[in-house]
Amino acid sequence: MHAIRKDSVSLIAVAEHEEGQRLDNYLIKILKGVPKSHIHRIIRAGEVRLNKKRCKPDNRIQAGDTVRIPPIRIAEKQRPSENQAAPAREFDIVYEDDALLVINKPSGVAVHGGSGVSFGVIEQIRRARPEARYLELVHRLDKDTSGLLMIAKKRSALVKLHEAIRNDHPKKIYLALGVGRLPNDRFHVKLPLFKYTGAQGEKMVRVSEDGQSAHTIFRVLNRFSDGLLHQVGLSDLTFVEATLKTGRTHQIRVHLQSQDCPIAGDERYGDYQANKRLQKLGLKRMFLHASELHLAHPLTGEKLILKAPLPQELAQFVLMLENQEKAV
Numbered sequence: 001m002h003a004i005r006k007d008s009v010s011l012i013a014v015a016e017h018e019e020g021q022r023l024d025n026y027l028i029k030i031l032k033g034v035p036k037s038h039i040h041r042i043i044r045a046g047e048v049r050l051n052k053k054r055c056k057p058d059n060r061i062q063a064g065d066t067v068r069i070p071p072i073r074i075a076e077k078q079r080p081s082e083n084q085a086a087p088a089r090e091f092d093i094v095y096e097d098d099a100l101l102v103i104n105k106p107s108g109v110a111v112h113g114g115s116g117v118s119f120g121v122i123e124q125i126r127r128a129r130p131e132a133r134y135l136e137l138v139h140r141l142d143k144d145t146s147g148l149l150m151i152a153k154k155r156s157a158l159v160k161l162h163e164a165i166r167n168d169h170p171k172k173i174y175l176a177l178g179v180g181r182l183p184n185d186r187f188h189v190k191l192p193l194f195k196y197t198g199a200q201g202e203k204m205v206r207v208s209e210d211g212q213s214a215h216t217i218f219r220v221l222n223r224f225s226d227g228l229l230h231q232v233g234l235s236d237l238t239f240v241e242a243t244l245k246t247g248r249t250h251q252i253r254v255h256l257q258s259q260d261c262p263i264a265g266d267e268r269y270g271d272y273q274a275n276k277r278l279q280k281l282g283l284k285r286m287f288l289h290a291s292e293l294h295l296a297h298p299l300t301g302e303k304l305i306l307k308a309p310l311p312q313e314l315a316q317f318v319l320m321l322e323n324q325e326k327a328v
Helices: 023-030 036-044 121-128 155-166 227-231 251-258 272-280 312-327
Strands: 010-013 066-069 092-096 100-105 146-152 171-179 186-189 193-197 203-207 216-224 237-244 288-296 303-307
Touching (some): 023 036, 100 121, 121 146, 146 155, 155 288, 171 312, 203 251, 216 251, 227 312, 237 312
Parallel strands (some): 146 288
Antiparallel strands (some): 010 066, 092 100, 100 146, 171 237, 171 288, 186 216, 193 203, 216 237, 288 303
16 A cells, blocks of 8 residues: 655655556556546646656556655545455465466355445455455456456556457356257357346346347257256256357356346346246256366466366256256
């Protein structure tokens, strides 16, 4: 944390992990609570100096630069996500070096605080690692989705990974259980997705020509249709592998819904009655898991293939279905 004085000038040295940012974005981060308009005003007025020289909002800062900040009062009021201190927590680590951390996120945990959630994975990891100078989410997973989540430990790594994501890399593979029957063993879904706000203010997505292009490849791993399902009023379940060719919000969930095979346990896009029946069989969560990441290391270029096995509760559910199929 940078100590900013309210009654005298502050001189801040730019750290290695902070370099490459625009000056205005850097100041917005370290002067929390100060309006962007005020930050731009003090830069334009020459009150902010970069290495003793006048500067512009879009100047890029480098490690070792000295930023002069005039006396400034930082709001004491905390953001909602900071009102309740996040408990320190480490998660299962799949890969870690000095630039990148990849964890296996459990279901039911948000990736960050906000929208009624006091804290998430990133706040908990930061609390558990107070010595860490830089920890930022590379991408997001839905709260109820488990699996591989990337966190950058250097800004240079974050920039490279965001560039890769914009080019639809890395390769992301998910495992899902759909309620219904998918006729083909392997198929592509290329339906554009449009984001909108639902009746309760929730983030929603639907197939629409006005949306962003989206492409998912599905491969059927197993089909289930047996007496156990019939006993609770279900006919078919399909276990699939989904490979993302683009990374849109709720992409797999909405693409499967478009095939009349919504994800089991999905409260937003799923079948309410089917989900209630699946609960009787022991499925208490959405069956969607980020199982594989294939990527080039953001700094070294080394090819990484990272895997997270199905969580125990999902693996046991599939095993139960497989055993019922054999018994029939």
